[in-house]
Amino acid sequence: MKKSFFTVAGNRLLAENTYEMVLRGDSSAVKKPGQFVHIALDGFYLRRPISVCDWSEHSITMIYKTVGKGTAYMAGLEEGDRLEVLTGLGNGFDSKKSGNKPLLIGGGAGIPPLYALAKKLMQEQKQVFAILGFNRVDEVFYAEEFASLGVNVIITTVDGSVGRKGFVTDAMEIDMADYTYTYSCGPEPMLKAVYEKAVSDGQYSFEERMGCGFGACMGCACQTKYGSKRICREGPVLEKEEIVW
């Protein structure tokens, strides 16, 4: 964990209620896809945990959805604004477990951390498939970005306004018979549906209301088959075999 100041280098609307923010600063504490940052915002007592979508030596890219007052405040930030951020939080995904044909399944605001993971898996010469699920066409983001990494992308929308009509799990059945591993991030009902349908082992990234974000307050602890785990520290990524619904 590292606490440092970042400067907003970009903050653009990507899709309905969905923004991409680029921060410039010291990203050295970010080690793995699936980790998150915890952002202090003026006028809010608690920080906001946002997953890392991508990073380079001096920048961090995040994609967030405006779901409350904190994220609405973030949407109003402009280039040059400064933010105090805790970086390098959470365990992140382990790309080594993927086998040669991993399947990435993301829903809405759960998609961003899968981008850095896809990038890493492509670097490791894996054949990567991704199912990205949205409610409707207005919400769709990053389909081209995933595709330009060389990922085989399938878009699903609940109303069928673009891509395959239905849920991400419907596409799992039709298009993906021989995947070797599953990585998933999205709303909990989606994670559970993927968990029930997946025929491979996998890693699932969870979300919970957090206090500190670094393991001190126990606010985000959850039960697993191997005892209590803090989503912010031993998570947010849990192994399929340890999840208790």
Add this chain to the structure above:
Amino acid sequence: MVDTSINLSGLHLSNPIIPASGTFGFGYEFAEIYDINILGSFSFKGTTKEPRFGNAAPRIAETHAGMLNAIGLQNPGIDKVISEELPKLKQVFSKPVIANISGFSLEEYAYCCEKIDKEEQVGIIEVNISCPNVHEGGMSFGTSPESAAAVTKAVKAVTSKPVYMKLSPNVTDIAEIAAACEEAGADGISLINTLTGMRIDLKRKKPILNNVTGGLSGPAVLPIALRMVWEVYKKVSIPIIGMGGVSTAEDVIEMMLAGATAVSVGAANLKDPFASKNIIESLPDAMKELGIKKLTDIIGGAHNA
């Protein structure tokens, strides 16, 4: 040079800053980012006889100038704390620690205190009779002078370490309860624990916390904590560890002027992991600014009209 040191029931502390129980775990998360030996001491996560997972999520809600928590005393249980947490803590913290103990019956309080009494690393036992987030025991012991005194006596009978009773602000007259603890043999008083509160999710139209209510902490509660430390200081002669919303060196000084001998920092550690360190480092300058040479000179100073 200013003197920030204090004495707490025979323990010499290089400064009065004590991260509060439940906001500092067993120290390691913080030891990874700074040397926690700069602390006066710290109070470890509230420990019970049996391991506890605590309440279902969500357990945290944001408020104006603060937060609500409803963790529900999650801890690995006294045996694991002694066999695993304390040895690990010894690697990163060489000072006496404050053991925060909770229970659901007099027997459980006594059981844990008798066990922790044998641990050399423990300098003071802080007995939590004020947790607002458990449905049996917990806070109920701290809401009447009689039951607070009964826990004090039960604990004092099994330990020779100084015993500080941690009191709830969710009472009519906290000073009366503090006085009952003093009469029952308490060596000191810790106050305040969190204030019971709640928030409602406007979209779901339901309480945010799964437990419905939680404990409020953060800057929002500082004035209440100061008032209660003030009242207890007037009523008892044993030392007070003052806490509630302390976030700056100035807050520490204010708390000591109200009557605290030492000061705990709670929610501030969760908002900023470096909060206790920053307070300790800025304390000498804040003292100089206010013409304070020796911190112990100001304890209860605001009472001298």
